[in-house]
Amino acid sequence: MRKTDSTDQEHRPAPGIALVTGAGSGIGRAVALALTGAGWTVVLAGRSPGTLDETAARAAAAGAPGTAATLPVPTDVSDPQAVDALFATVRERYGRLDLLFNNAGTFGPGGVPLDELPYAAWRRVLDTNLTGTFLCAQAAFRLMRDQDPQGGRIINNGSISAHAPRPDSVAYTTTKHGMTGLTKSLSLDGRPYRIACGQIDIGNASTDMTEQTRRGVPQANGERMAEPVMDVADVARTVLHMAELPLEANIQFATVMATAMPYIGRG
Template sequence: MSNKLLNSASKTAVVTGAGSGIGRAVALALTGAGWSVALAGRRPEPLAETAALAGKNARVITVPTDVSRPEDVDGLFSSARECFGRLDLLFNNAGAFGPRSVPVEDLSVEDWRSVVDVNVTGAFLCAQAAYRLMKAQDPQGGRIINNGSVSAHAPRPHSVAYTATKHAMTGLTKSLSLDGRPYRIACGQIDVGNAATDMTERMRTGTLQANGELAVEPVMAAADVARTVLHMAELPLEANMQFATVLATAMPYVGRG
C-alpha cells in the first residue's frame, strides 16, 4: 500500500518481526480486527507474504527494518506516522535466540552482542520511538506490548544470552509502564512458551532438558498467542494487562529443572 495517509478512523499499530511466527500471527489478528498495521522486519519478502495473507482490503504497509539500527527504527516510525497519522500500539516482537546449545564458557562476545542488540537495544529503540509519538499525538497515549518469554522466569540450558535479554525485557516493561502513566501510555508484556514457529521447530524432534536428556516438547499455534495480544491491545487505556503468560499446556515449564 502506498505511503499516503490511510483511514485514520481505524486503530493503528506497528508490529516488529512481522514476517513470520508470532509477529505474523499478531499482524493478521490485528488486521482481521480492522487495525491499520505497519509490518516491520529485516527481509522484505516475508513482510510481503504477511501483507498478502492479510488480504487486499487490509490497511497495511511494509517497512524493512533492522531494529538494532537507530536510523531504521526512525524510518519505521516516521512511515507509520506519515501513513496512519497516529500510533495506538507497538507490538515489540522482533527477537533473536543466538547460537543453539552453546555453553556459557564457549559463547563469543560477538554472539552475545548480536542477541543483546536485537532483543534489548532493538526493543528499547522501538519503545522509545513509539513513546515519543504517543506522548506528542492528540489524543495523547497508546499501548506498548513487549514480547518476553517464559525464559524470563525459567531458563533453558545453554541459553544465557537469550535468557538475560528476556529478563531485561521485563525491566523495560516495568519502567515504560511507570514512566508512561502521565501520558496515557500503557505497557504490558506477554511471556510465550513453545509457540509453533521456526524458532521452536527443534521442539518437535527433541530439545535439551535441565537433566541433560533430549525430549520432544508440545507446541501450540501462534494464533493462540495472537488472540491474547489482540485482547491486550483492545483494552481501554484505563486498563492494562501488565503480564500475561501463554504456553503449550503440557510443556515442561512449571516443573522445569
Template sequence: MSEIQKVALVTGAGSGIGRAVALALAGAGWSVGLAGRREDPLRETARLAGPGSSVAVTPTDVTLPEEVDGLFDEVRDRFGRIDLLFNNAGSSTPPIPVDELPYEQWRAVVDVNLNGAFLCAQAAFRAMKTQDPQGGRIINNGSISAHVPRPNSIAYTATKHAMTGMTRSLSLDGRPYRIACGQIDIGNAATDMTARMRAGIQQPNGTILAEPVMDVADVARTVLHMASLPLEANVQFATVIATTMPYIGRG
C-alpha cells in the same frame, strides 16, 4: 474498537508470532505497520492479510536508531498516529555453553532483543506522548525465559529478563501520558523457531525430549485482547504456554 481505526506497529512481522499477531490485528480492523529485516516475508504477511486490509511494509533493522526513527515516521505519515507497538523482534543463539559462547553472538542477541526493543519502545513513547489524542500501548514480547532459563541459553535468557525490567519502567514512566505497557511471556508456540522442540530439545537433566507446542494463533488472540483494552486497563504480564510443556517444575 472505536469508530476511529486504530493503528498498530508490529516488529518481526515477517514470520512466526509477529506475523500471527499482525494478521489478527488486521483481521480485527486495525491498520498495521509491518516491520522486519527482510522485505519478502513482510510482503507475504501483507498478502495474507488480504486485499481489504490496511497494512504498510517497512523493512527495518531495529538495531539501528536511524532505521527505527524512519520506521515510526513512515507509519505515522501513512496512518496518522500509533496506538500500539507490539515489540516482538528477537533472536537467539544455538545452545552453546557459556564458556564457549563467542562475544559476537552474545552481542548480536543483545543488540536485537534488548537494544532494538529499547529503540522501538523509545520511538513509540515519543510518538504516543506527543500525538493527539495522547497515549497508546506497548506490548513487549518477553518469554518464559524471562522467568526460567533453558540450558545453554544465557544470551537469550539475560535479554528476556531485561525485557521485564523495561516493561516495568515503561509502565511506570508512561502513566502521566496515558501510555500503558504490558508483556506477554510465551512458551512453545508453533513457529519455525520452535520446530526443534517438536523434534527433541535438551532438558535441564541432560536428556533430549520432544516438547508439546500450541497454535501460534492462540498467542495472537491473547495479544489482540491485551491491545483491545481501553487505556484505563492493562494486562501487566500474561503467560501463555502449551499446557503440558515442561515449564511448571522447570525452574
C-alpha cells in the same frame, strides 16, 4: 461463552494504527493477521522485504474488514537510524500510533556453552532482542506522548525464559529478563501520558523458530526431550485481547504456553 453486550462495545476502543516488529514470520505474522482481521491498520516491520510482503498478501487475501490495511517497512530494529526512519514513516503516513507490538528477536546460536559463546553472538542477541525493543519503545513513547488524542499501548514479547532459562541460553535469557525490567519502567514512565505497557510471556508456540522443540531439546537434567507446542493463533488472540482493552485497563503480564510443556517444575 460470554456474549458481547452493548457495554463491551462502548468500552472497547476502535481499531487504530498498529506497528508489529518481526512481522515477516511466526508470532509477528500471526499477530499482524489477527490485528488486520479485527480492523487495525498494521505497519509491518522486519529485516526481510520478501517475508513482509508475504504477510501483507496474506492479510489482503483474508479480506481484512473496513479500512484495515498493511504497510511493509523493512527495518533492522538494532539500527537506531533504521528505527528513526520507521517511526518517521508512521508519523508521516498516519499521524499517530495506537499500538506497538515489540516482537522482533533471535535465539542466537543454540547449544553453545556459556564459556564458549562468542562475544559477537552475545552482542547480536542483545542488540536485537533488548536494544531493538528499547529503541522501538522509545520512539513509540515519543509519538504516543505528543499525538492528539494522547496515549497508546506497547506490548512486549517476553518469553517463558523471562522466568526460567533453558540450558545454554545465557544471551537469550538475559535479554528476556531485561525485557521485564523494560516493561515495568515503560509502564511507570508512561502513566502521565496515557501510555500503557504490558508483556506477554510465550512458551512453545508452533513456529519455524520452535520446530526443533517437536524433535527434542535439552533439559535441565541433561536429557533431551521433545516438548508439546501450541498453535501460534492462541498467542495472537491473546495479544489482540490485550490490544483491545481501553487505556484505563492494562494486562501487565500474561503467560501463554503449551499446557503440558515442562515449565512449571522445570529443572
